[in-house]
Amino acid sequence: MPHAVSSAPLSTGLLARVARLPKVDLHFHMAGTLRPATLARLASKYDLPLPRPVETLYTYRDFYDFIDVLRIAAQAVRSSEDFECVAYEAVEDAARSSNARHVEMSFNPQYFMPTGVAYRVQVEGLAAGLQAAQRDFGCSGLLIASLDRGLPLDSAERAMDDIVGLRSDTVVGVGLDGPEREGPPAKFAALFQRAGRAGLRRTAHVCEDNQTLEEAPPTNVDACIELLGCDRLDHGYNLLASDDALRRARGRGVYFCVCGVTSVVRRQRQRIEGVKRMVDAGLPVTLNTDDPAMFHTDLAHSYATVLEGCGWGWEQARAFSLAGVDACWLDEPARRALRAEFEREIAALEGTPAATQ
Numbered sequence: 001m002p003h004a005v006s007s008a009p010l011s012t013g014l015l016a017r018v019a020r021l022p023k024v025d026l027h028f029h030m031a032g033t034l035r036p037a038t039l040a041r042l043a044s045k046y047d048l049p050l051p052r053p054v055e056t057l058y059t060y061r062d063f064y065d066f067i068d069v070l071r072i073a074a075q076a077v078r079s080s081e082d083f084e085c086v087a088y089e090a091v092e093d094a095a096r097s098s099n100a101r102h103v104e105m106s107f108n109p110q111y112f113m114p115t116g117v118a119y120r121v122q123v124e125g126l127a128a129g130l131q132a133a134q135r136d137f138g139c140s141g142l143l144i145a146s147l148d149r150g151l152p153l154d155s156a157e158r159a160m161d162d163i164v165g166l167r168s169d170t171v172v173g174v175g176l177d178g179p180e181r182e183g184p185p186a187k188f189a190a191l192f193q194r195a196g197r198a199g200l201r202r203t204a205h206v207c208e209d210n211q212t213l214e215e216a217p218p219t220n221v222d223a224c225i226e227l228l229g230c231d232r233l234d235h236g237y238n239l240l241a242s243d244d245a246l247r248r249a250r251g252r253g254v255y256f257c258v259c260g261v262t263s264v265v266r267r268q269r270q271r272i273e274g275v276k277r278m279v280d281a282g283l284p285v286t287l288n289t290d291d292p293a294m295f296h297t298d299l300a301h302s303y304a305t306v307l308e309g310c311g312w313g314w315e316q317a318r319a320f321s322l323a324g325v326d327a328c329w330l331d332e333p334a335r336r337a338l339r340a341e342f343e344r345e346i347a348a349l350e351g352t353p354a355a356t357q
C-alpha cells in the first residue's frame with residue numbers, strides 16, 4: 001500500500017473486520033475511478049494518446065502530470081455506454097474491495113463540454129450504470145453534479161442551466177471542486193441558491209490541505225454554509241487553524257467528508273493528522289476516497305490507513321461507517337433502512353445480538 005503512514009500496524013483480524021464493515025462513500029470523483037485498463041480502452045476508441053503504458057499510467061511524475069491524466073480521462077468518456085461502464089465499474093470496485101453499500105459519486109458536467117457530450121447523455125449513462133451495479137452488487141448510488149471553480153463562471157452557469165433544467169431522481173445535489181484559490185465560495189452564491197430553489201442538496205470542497213490559509217481560510221467554511229447553503233462539506237482541514245471558526249462549524253453540525261489518502265505522498269502525514277484533529281475536535285466526520293483508482297486506494301484501504309495513522313481501532317471504524325449513513329442524501333425512509341441494515345451487520349461482525357429496531 002503506497003501511502004501507508006503506519007505508527008502501529010493493525011492486526012490481521014482487525015484489518016479483515018474493517019474490510020467487511022459495511023461502508024458509504026460520499027466524496028469521490030467519477031474521473032478518478034476509471035480503471036487503468038478502461039481508460040486505455042476508451043482512449044484507444046477515441047484515438048487519444050496516453051503518456052505511458054497502462055501498467056504505469058497512474059504513476060505520476062508530479063501533480064501536473066496527474067492533472068494531465070485526469071484530463072485525458074475526461075476526454076475519453078463520451079457515449080452513454082462509456083458513462084454507464086465507468087459508473088458500473090466504480091461501484092463494482094467499491095463493493096468488492098470494501099463492502100460499499102451506498103455511494104454518492106461526483107461528476108463534472110463542464111469537463112465534457114469541449115467534446116460536446118450533452119448533460120442528458122452523461123446523466124442517463126451514469127444512472128444506468130449505478131442502477132445495474134445496485135442490482136449486481138447491492139450497493140445503491142446517487143450523483144452529485146459538481147462545478148469546477150477553476151473554469152470560467154459562464155461555463156458553470158451553463159452547467160447549472162442543464163442541472164436544474166433536466167432534473168433526474170439520481171442527481172440529488174451539486175458540488176464545487178477545483179483549487180480554492182481560483183474562486184472563493186461567494187463567487188458561486190447565486191448559482192448555489194438557484195440549485196437550492198430547484199430542491200438540490202449542496203456540498204463544496206473547502207479548506208483543503210493543498211491550499212494555504214490565505215488561499216483557503218477557515219472563514220470559507222462559514223461562507224459555504226451561509227452563502228452556498230451547504231449541508232455537507234468536502235475536506236475542511238484548514239478549519240483547524242481557527243478556534244472560532246471551528247466552534248461555529250461544530251455548532252452547526254455539518255458533516256465533513258474527509259479522505260484518508262491524498263495524491264501528494266509528502267502531504268500524507270499532514271492529511272492523517274488533520275483527520276485526527278477534526279475528529280478529536282468533535283466535528284462530524286465521514287471517511288471517503290476522493291480519486292480511488294488514480295490514488296491507488298479504496299474505502300477499506302482509506303479506513304485502514306486512517307486507523308493505523310491515528311492509533312484508532314474498531315470503535316472509530318464503526319463511527320465512520322455509521323456517520324456515512326447519517327450524512328448521506330438518500331431520502332429519509334431509505335436512509336433509515338440503510339442505518340438499520342448497517343447496525344445489524346455491525347452487530348453480527350461484533351458477535352453480539354442486533355439492536356432492536
Ligand SMILES: [Zn+2]
Pocket residue numbers: 027028029177205234290
Ligand atoms: Zn474531492
